[in-house]
Amino acid sequence: MTDVAQRAGVSVKTVSNVVNDYPHIRPATREKVQKAIDELGYRMNLAARNLRQGTTGIIGLAVPELSLPYFAELADSVMRAAEARGLVVLIEQTGASRQHELDVLTSERRQLTDGLIFSPLGLGPDDADELKVPYPLVVLGERIFGGDWDHVTMNNVDGARAATQHLIDRGRRRIAVAGAHAGETMGSAALRVLGYQAALAANGIPFDPALVIEGGLWHRATGADCVYQLLDAGTEFDAVFGLNDALALGALHALHARRVDIPRKVAVVGFDDTEEAAYSAPTLSSIAPGREQIADTAVDLLMQRIAGSAEPFRRVVADFTLEARESTAD
Template sequence: MARVRLEDVAKHAGVSMKTVSNVVHDFPHVSAKMRERVQTSIDLLGYRPNAMGRGLATGRTGLIALALADVTIPYFAELARMISTHSTKRGYRLLLEQTDSSIEEERAIVSASEAGLVDGVIFQPAAMSSLEIAKHRSDVPIVLLGEGPAPLGLDHVMIDNVEAATTVTRHLASLGRRRIGFLGHEQGRPTETSKIRIMGYQRGLELEDLPVDPSLLVASAAISAQAAAVALGAALDGGLRIDGLVCRDDLAAIGALRALAERGIDVPGEVAVTGWDDIAMASFTHPTLTTIAADTTALADTALDLLEERISGFEGLGRHLIVPHHLVIRESAPESA
């Protein structure tokens, strides 16, 4: 069957090709009656706009890139799925890029290399500093995610990580825990995410008049459940005493549950454990995991709202927006009786 052309729709509807084009591109000045007339012909004939031709005409591709450090991390995988679903509803296709926390890969994201390929980029940096991101000029609209500081010129969406870490630390203190550790930050050079969450952890300790003891910080060799289990196990075997544990993320918390179980330490009886991200498996661990949950629906929608405004021509200074979070209380650190 021959492809239905724009002129076929125009002839069927009895209008000009320009009018059909205006309806296809959703130009606002077309009357409701004329829009209905043209849309009826489009539906009856089964007309589908030529994406390449439309892209040449509008300068848009209909593609959005999402750049994350590691899509094997469950939170990133779940966030990518959320953003993909919401992008599709808005008429975009999502291109997923993995940077592996490489400075070179991240520099490529904020350079002009994406120009002409995608309409905009949602990017969660792991290696680049705010200043370096600000120095890179790109004609492609960018919205940043994540905990690190963002340039004043770029849009940024995040949760309040300091407040969230403070909340979860104070929750453990409310359970009577007095030696509360922190598990899962990177050895050597912690990321901005880890630094900010440790900052909130320290603030929580101070607000509860608990000692800030560096010996209660347990770094791991990698962001994984296995690395966290190894790190905590070695610390416990070396004499670490804790009765509460704030974990950098749910993977670290899952590793902690394994290390504690292997040593016969009861959770939450002897050590209460909390995670971060509320990934899907957090409600299936044994015991189930108390954790910080970001409103990922709000995160996806807010990032896409800002990006669409940039794509449509908004050129103002960056909007730095905070979306909600809450503490999900489960068996690993239940409410005090």
């Protein structure tokens, strides 16, 4: 900065004002300093500036698995929301492992970030104390409710109910579920099955446990396996609700492989409205859970906490819409 000041014939303070975009600088002075910066190839020492300001300009994002389309697209949305606010995002994936999630919360990398947006799958309600961290935190998802942190989530129950109602409105009565998690009481699978059951009950359709097929990780292969189980068992069904789009896309694959007409014989709906849903064959009806709203809200809440906000912690539930496509066409 001293070299730039000497080249431009101004004070070091004037150079500082220019590089920090101080508004009250004469255009001629700004032009002279900028010319010296360009000639010398000067770059601001961001580490030193951030040290003075007490922030790094970097936030963390921890998600279970970037190979799952929803989390990949969520990460993209968070990065774009952060960039629009002058922030950089450090992304980590935990593999939905409880230990890896604990490691993320206590990692030395937290010294590099001003705060963390955290989407846990391995941690549960009994781990709430683990989230009492000494830095700004925004939690995504359904795993942990309450506590001294902001929480942004999607409307799983009502979204799943809408997906099921969409199928019922098209005359479907034997609606299978792909990807349930046995024994789960809190989490996306449990909440979406609750929404499914609520829609059945509201329409006087008996709940049949044989139609709820369990699956582990919500990958395409899991969705295909769920449908193969139904077909091989001879279970009668006229629709499939994949608890996420990857499961639903796997279900489409299995139905194609067994030459089952979609949607005439079996209609299919997913959840998450990932980009792939609009380009599958047939295109996939899906619940859009408000991904952009989730990303924008999470970044804004985190920025407020980084800035020292003492407002009460918030729980925000994003809006959802149903995107009807060919897989459930009349």
